[in-house]
Amino acid sequence: MNAKLLSRKVSEQTGKPVIGVFAPCDPRIDQQSRDRSTAIVRDAAGKIADKIILPDGSHVQVVYSDVLVDGEPQADQVARQFKEAGVNILVCVPDTWSFPQLTALSLMAHFPKDTPINFTTGNSAPRPGVVYTHATAGAIAQYGKLTHINVGKWPDTGQSPQMSDKTLEDLVDWCYAAATFQGLKGRRVVVFGHDSMGMETALPHILETRNQFGLEITRLDMKLLSDMLQKESYYKKEVAKLRSWLDSHAADRLELPDEHKDSELLDKSLALYLIVRDIMVELDAVGGGFMSQLEWGSDARGIQQPVADIMESLFNSTFDHNGPKAVVPFATEADVQALLTQLFMTWLSGGNPPLFMDFRKVWETDDIKEFIEEGDYDLKAEGKWMAKGFVDGVNSGSASFNWAAEPGADEAAIMSKISFPKAVDYFFYLGNSVHFISPGGIKGVAARLAYSSLSGMFSMVWDEAETVELPEKLAQGICNTANPTWPHTFVVPKYASMTEYKQYAPSNHFHMTWGLKPARLQFWMDFTNVLSVTPWQQRPAFIEGTDRPTPLLYLLNGGEVATKKLKAGK
Template sequence: MARSSDRPNFSALAKSIRSFQDADQTIIGQIPTIALTPVSDGRRGAYEDNTVKTWGMVEKVYDLLTNNVFQPDGKPIRVVVAPEIVYGARSAARAQAYYATQGVSANIWIGRSWSYSDELMGAMMGVGSSEWQQCAYGLNQTDRPGAVWLKAFTAAMDEKKHPIFCVYSPDLEDEDGPLSDFVAGKLMRFSRCAAAVAFMRGKNYLSVGGVSMGIIGSDVRRNTMMNYLGMGTVSVDMSILTGRMQSKFYDHEEVAKGVKFLKQFKMAMTNKPAQRRNGLSDDELIETCIKMTTIVRDLMIGNPKLADAAYGKKYGFTADVEYAQGTNAIAAGTQGQRQWTDYNPNFDVTESLLNSSFDWNGFTGSRVVATENDSKNGVGMLIANLLTGGVPQLFADIRTNWTPASIKKATGVNVDKVCPRGIIDKRNSGAGALDYALDIFAIAGLDPAKASVQDAWKAICASPKLQKELIKKAIAGTTYMNAALTYFPGDGLSSHFTTPGNVPMTAYRYNMVGDLLTCSVVEGETVNLPAKVSNHISKVTDATWPETYWAPRDMTSYEYMSKIGPNHDANSFGLIGADFITFNAMLRIPVDMHNVPANDIFRPTMWDRFAGDDYRACAFLGPIYA
């Protein structure tokens, strides 16, 4: 029977009036928390002999993760440590009881010596659950055989169908020195991916509208989101935008700031109001695009002003607590074409600003909004955003494959030395994140050959000066241009920029094959084309859209175009293919195409029992949340 002090005051609750409740997080949900669980031989003497150095290993791992692995808002992931070294069933139970109060969703076992891996540690009896991501790091030393415990433990986990990642240095380690680059890299990769898995769970994908022009990617698969990703889905009709604009139910102060902000950009207004099916003036077009942007943002994350009766009275709308809540959406998609864009401005301003790291409020951090409600691209953008610590993502059409021969035939220019394997022209209606108008490695002052994209983004997030430089250069490099009325009778404003060349960039795509979710991920680099070539490509495609010329590594552009699934892919600064492979293994999503070097692939030991066959291992385990 519950104690009286635990019993809620139901009478008070019944009389309470609902309101918009503030939260510490923009998107409410679990904060990624990784547990570090030290283990040791429990025998008298052996335990005491290992204590100091075991805790020394834990301290190194703790410092590594808290200093190098970040959430998309720039904050470090949360790391907790077991209250004591685990050496038996009761000490394991103590750790589990503590972890249950801390919201742990992943665990790294750390050991330098033999431990009783299955019977005494209680690995399958208490510590963790079937949804936790598990990793084990065993010391490679001769005096203390960490490998013996490690292999015994991973074998036990495999037998019990609990996948576990195994970290073991190929070379002998120096316990008195820092973690080796090999060990540190594996631990950070595991933690980045496990944090992404935890961050997504329980949050929503917001579908604004439905299927766009028959594109299968915009058919939002609710069960797939739930079973594979642990995410919910919320769908709203496109009429919610016209309804909110007509009833003035939007944040008027934000709209005013947004209009002023957008007018800072270079504008190419070539369409006349009379040509637009809706007859909007240029100023009305800009204002409508900003209204749409604020409404989609508020649908995703909510806005307390919309629940404020005084604010509503001031601006002529009726406050509504329910509508003010938003949908707690970590990602969204907008249908746009055709029914909406036949009469209204397109979503290019909305998508370009929400996907960027900044807006009229400064450096705000990026969101994820998929063009044409392509949810399969949207979830990929979300995953890449999480894996990189918040780097904005680029939604693109796989517009055209250009070989060196076809470029020379069209322009007379020989590009064999510039792009010997050809390029993919990635552009998409002006909806791309504006950060791709520049090179974030150059902004951060880092060499992409020596620094990761996480390093570059960490430097930018930590420096208001670099953030201001990024915003200034992105605005200077972008022109908003009227849309092509043949496609968009309601017009719109498409962002035009050219992504700099020689920037490492990873392309990726999630695909549905029946009810099976798969992933493609290919690393490459952006390309600087001669002006005559890029001008020709723009002219014969659409010069109003942002352009990114990209070459995959170790394959031709035609091979990429012919093997990738649909007409859309998404892209991230940096080479993050190995992180994608690890992440997909955690959620049992097979990778159908990649060009990641074999020595960078990090999957659970169970995959070795299936001869490395990703499809068989994922099929054997099934989706983690099903």
């Protein structure tokens, strides 16, 4: 027999997350009940098919089988159907009692142990799919595999029962986490430069990141970028197009004291975006980072290079001079833990833009009162920002343009709120920064990934959070205490007290993504075995309707942290 030469063409779908929906059934059950089970599979697949969106705007592929898994032969058949379709996420929607080992367990044996599986069922009595769910989940937990169950609601009777909106919402949240977990395996990020300014919290933990997340970190030297700028290895016409686009939005807010020299420097920084963009496209990267300090632009012994603020902001935004685009999470200062945090949260939110911030100054109530009195601000100190305090989130790079306006704002509205002042003096004025103040009322999750060599595990320190809007004069005063030329976002955590927030920050950087639900983050931490860190005394251990239910596997092994440590030790 001759060896077969494969085609050089590869399907764009290969390696992407694919969800397979199926149902077990008892072969003894009447045809009417079997037809109902098939209808539930078809309905569930159809309902989630258009709801799980990747950052590039594409939908996660959903397939289903109308073969009811009655026993081992059907389990093998459906599993092989799924494997041919590239399925790497399993959704089981049982409506009847059946036999776990003969059905789902036999089907799962065809897939790697870390394959996400969800059991979504109605809480029905006539043909108790919920009984099957509990029996199967219990069996799976005994042999140490993670699974999630979603005991929801659909009518006990009728041939075309529709799952409730809440049941669907919980399933969709799980699917987002599973798609993020599977979709990022084998992908890579590109980081230019070495350890960021000696910041140990920014280290690229190459082996650990590969083992835990399946992500590769490609490391390139900044010299490559410096050389390409010097050689002008970019399309000058596209630089002109990008500059024209920027001028059209903000010509009156571009600070160019020396019109000729500063204009050339600005164009050089725009060329840097195009160079890095093309390298990342060539490497099929899903995210990136850039060291900058100190060697790039603020060490007087070397040749000074243009600041990368606009470049970083463009990557993290949903548009550029070519129109709408996918967010490509990008971290300033080559902060790899920042990059990973932004990457995961962007995927979990369906492509929403991340915000990179310094955990700069925590303004507690007393601090605000003193500042108002000393500055002679004539205002009523009312609002959430006064009642609890806030964090001034500010950094010179990586601030997505989208965070200058409310979610959903169009390009023109966003860009109208952004100015581009000259960079601060320790960058030797080689280029322009990005400045805006984020509006209030933006809700999401503020978080930061961390790593410990003691456990060999990653943790995510997180809380729900909301931005607040200060009176204009006071906001500008607050900006002036840090750096008025950088973006500022005033963030209030939902459960953390300001004392807790100050003491428990795992780094000098933190990150926020709007529209990200806690349940999605929690499901993802289950899949990736990341420790969930929420040491806020005001946050309950479980918030019904917000948190995902604790997996049975954790309950049987001493709790979430204990179980994750056991899994990490294997």
